[in-house]
Amino acid sequence: MMKALEQIERLITMNSLIKAHKTGSPDQFSKRMNISRRQLFSYMEFFREFGVELEYSKSLNSYYYSNGHELNISFNMEKVPASRFNYLQAIRGLKAKGCFNPLKDESLQ
Template identity: 45%
Template sequence: MPKRYLERLLTIDRLIKIKSTGSPKQLAERLGISESRLYEYLSFMKESGAPIVYSKERSSYYYQAAGGFDFSFKMERQNN
């Protein structure tokens, strides 16, 4: 997975958590991608279990349940 792809996923996740994505068009522009590419990211996130919903009233995506993505390497402790 390219670094830029991961960075965008984390940005989308952060904005969804704070309910500050704006409309799909605004979010795509903010990320520097097309709306169709944005929908690919959202689809990937939903397929990964994210309960993403869009609110017209809030003009933002949000999670229906608390949570978020964590894309980081975790070192395992070595048993000596």
């Protein structure tokens, strides 16, 4: 669980630095993020899979989103009361069995 949170935090930080044009060079960026250059380029490829283009500007000394798109990355975590959790688990079980699809259930329309 902590690994997932670390990765989400890293994606949010990287996205903020790219938006602010404050990444520095690839070496500086990877050091700042405490990852290897190879990992940095893997994360950038992950960003590109969402349809954003990243380019490096020597004059800015930063990566930037170059095709008019940016990412909006957020994360929300909240404590769910046990009664609601049990209800959600029951719905997930029904959906997994193909017994419940709220998008096709006419009683919900």
